[in-house]
Amino acid sequence: MADNDQRQGAAPAPAPAPDTKSPPGDEEAHASTSDARGAKKTPLLARLTKVGAATVVLLLLEIYVGHTSSGQWLQIQAYSYLERFLTDTTPERLPVVVLDIRKLPGGFQVSNPTSRQALTGIIEALRRQQAAVIGIDIDFSPAGAGFINHDKDTDFFNLCRKPGEAPVFLGVFRAALQSRDQWLGVGPYAGMAASLETPGLKNDDTLLRAVKNYEPVKGQPLPSMGYALAHAYLQQNPQARPVPPIPDMFLADGNDEGVLVNYSKLDQIRRERSVAVAPDAIDDTGEDFAGKIVLLGDNSGDHLRDDTFRPPMAERRPGVLYHASAVYTFMMEPLYEFSTLTRTGLNLLLALPFFIAAIVLHEVSKGKMVWLEHRENMVEGLAMAISLVAAVFLGLWSMLVWRIMWLEGLLAAIVLLCHISVHRFIQMGMSGFRD
Numbered sequence: 001m002a003d004n005d006q007r008q009g010a011a012p013a014p015a016p017a018p019d020t021k022s023p024p025g026d027e028e029a030h031a032s033t034s035d036a037r038g039a040k041k042t043p044l045l046a047r048l049t050k051v052g053a054a055t056v057v058l059l060l061l062e063i064y065v066g067h068t069s070s071g072q073w074l075q076i077q078a079y080s081y082l083e084r085f086l087t088d089t090t091p092e093r094l095p096v097v098v099l100d101i102r103k104l105p106g107g108f109q110v111s112n113p114t115s116r117q118a119l120t121g122i123i124e125a126l127r128r129q130q131a132a133v134i135g136i137d138i139d140f141s142p143a144g145a146g147f148i149n150h151d152k153d154t155d156f157f158n159l160c161r162k163p164g165e166a167p168v169f170l171g172v173f174r175a176a177l178q179s180r181d182q183w184l185g186v187g188p189y190a191g192m193a194a195s196l197e198t199p200g201l202k203n204d205d206t207l208l209r210a211v212k213n214y215e216p217v218k219g220q221p222l223p224s225m226g227y228a229l230a231h232a233y234l235q236q237n238p239q240a241r242p243v244p245p246i247p248d249m250f251l252a253d254g255n256d257e258g259v260l261v262n263y264s265k266l267d268q269i270r271r272e273r274s275v276a277v278a279p280d281a282i283d284d285t286g287e288d289f290a291g292k293i294v295l296l297g298d299n300s301g302d303h304l305r306d307d308t309f310r311p312p313m314a315e316r317r318p319g320v321l322y323h324a325s326a327v328y329t330f331m332m333e334p335l336y337e338f339s340t341l342t343r344t345g346l347n348l349l350l351a352l353p354f355f356i357a358a359i360v361l362h363e364v365s366k367g368k369m370v371w372l373e374h375r376e377n378m379v380e381g382l383a384m385a386i387s388l389v390a391a392v393f394l395g396l397w398s399m400l401v402w403r404i405m406w407l408e409g410l411l412a413a414i415v416l417l418c419h420i421s422v423h424r425f426i427q428m429g430m431s432g433f434r435d
Contacts, residue, residue: 044359047361048355048358048359050423050427051354051355051358051423054354054422055351057426058415058422059347059415061415062408062412062415065411071411074407074410074411074414075407075408075410075411076206076312078395078407078409079407080312080313082405083264085396086262086264086333087264088268089268090265090268093272096229096269096295096327096328097272097273097292097294098270098295098296098297098299098320099273099275099296100297100298101114101119101298102300103275104119104277105118110143110148111143113148116152117152118277120156121278121279122279123159125282126166127165127166128282129283129289130289130290131166131289131291131293131294132237133229133293133294134168134293134294135171135228135229135296136169136170136297137296137297137298138171139171139172140170140172140193141175141176141183142185157186157192167232168192169194169228170184170189170194171196172193173197176195176196176216178217180217183222194222194224195214195222196225197224198210198319199211206311206312207322209257209259210224211254212254212258212259213227226330229293229323230293230326230327230331233293242331242333245402245404246402250338251337251338251339251342252336252340254337259334259337260405260407261325261326262325263314265325265328266321269321269324270317273299274289276288293327295320297320298320299318299320307320335405337405337407338404338406346394347412350390351419352387354383354384354387354423357380357382357383380420391412391416394409
């Protein structure tokens with residue numbers, strides 16, 4: 001009985017616990033998956049910080065490279081491509097005419113200047129035919145002290161600044177760095193002086209720009225030949241003044257580096273040049289000069305290398321064609337550029353898809369959009385593709401609609417190609433720092 005009572009009062013023996021231990025292989029896989037998910041759960045702020053750091057690094061790199069010879073070469077390539085979208089010929093004759101004076105006597109030595117008598121006949125004939133403005137691509141800088149031609153220059157200069165007649169601008173090269181009174185030898189004539197300097201001969205003498213004024217002496221701006229002629233013409237014809245396509249605050253003013261020269265009409269300028277240097281010949285072809293800017297110069301450019309220049313991706317041309325192209329740029333069809341602040345904003349805008357990609361990947365790490373799991377490369381690659389397409393579209397749109405040349409666009413596209421690599425390099429560096 002006692003044995004039975006003890007049996008009845010005893011608690012039943014617990015059932016053996018089921019074996020829940022996973023096989024070794026499954027346990028390792030589960031641990032690996034958990035670790036991977038934990039690694040992907042990077043805070044959103046950290047992800048955006050890495051993308052932002054990569055953007056800043058690449059922006060600084062773009063600014064640096066843009067000031068090197070390689071960056072300037074890329075700008076020339078971009079200019080040459082974008083210029084193709086400009087028309088190279090107008091239905092009407094251009095408002096600027098080059099009058100080829102290569103056959104006039106003199107002009108090859110300071111001791112033997114170009115014949116003032118021949119120039120006087122040409123100017124008088126052009127004024128009879130109602131030329132609007134006249135420029136002479138000859139260096140009238142005085143030889144030593146005083147005039148380059150003591151016997152003839154006083155009368156010639158007085159003729160050039162005759163009131164009520166078409167204004168005449170005289171080239172200055174050797175004295176361009178002197179004070180105002182020395183540009184043409186005597187102060188009262190300085191208002192007719194125009195610089196024949198060309199800004200920044202770089203990359204095998206390729207000329208991209210023209211400036212409005214030089215200031216060799218502070219407070220004494222010497223206008224460039226192209227700007228002086230265009231400005232005088234627009235004063236007579238203010239309705240012809242070009243209007244910027246977008247507010248000025250988004251555009252570079254061109255006061256420091258100069259404006260881009262529009263070379264699209266270079267061949268047309270050369271085709272329409274005149275060789276009628278005799279007064280009678282000018283009178284017979286008066287319709288070619290009436291109401292136009294007439295630029296006298298040597299169209300051969302054979303005798304002095306200083307009288308030639310190189311347009312982007314082209315052969316050397318006579319220097320007078322550079323000044324004529326600058327005139328056309330300032331008065332008719334300027335090429336615009338974005339300001340530094342605008343370009344910076346565009347670069348940040350192009351980086352926006354990478355920030356969006358970081359947000360998407362953060363959501364994926366939280367278990368959302370599971371169809372994108374393990375597709376980080378695809379998401380980042382798509383962001384880069386969108387940025388590149390946007391850069392190309394923006395560059396072409398700006399040129400076709402606004403005539404704004406985004407020369408840094410090619411370099412910006414190259415930088416975008418490096419964004420993912422720089423981002424991952426920064427990510428590895430930050431991970432190593434934490435470890």
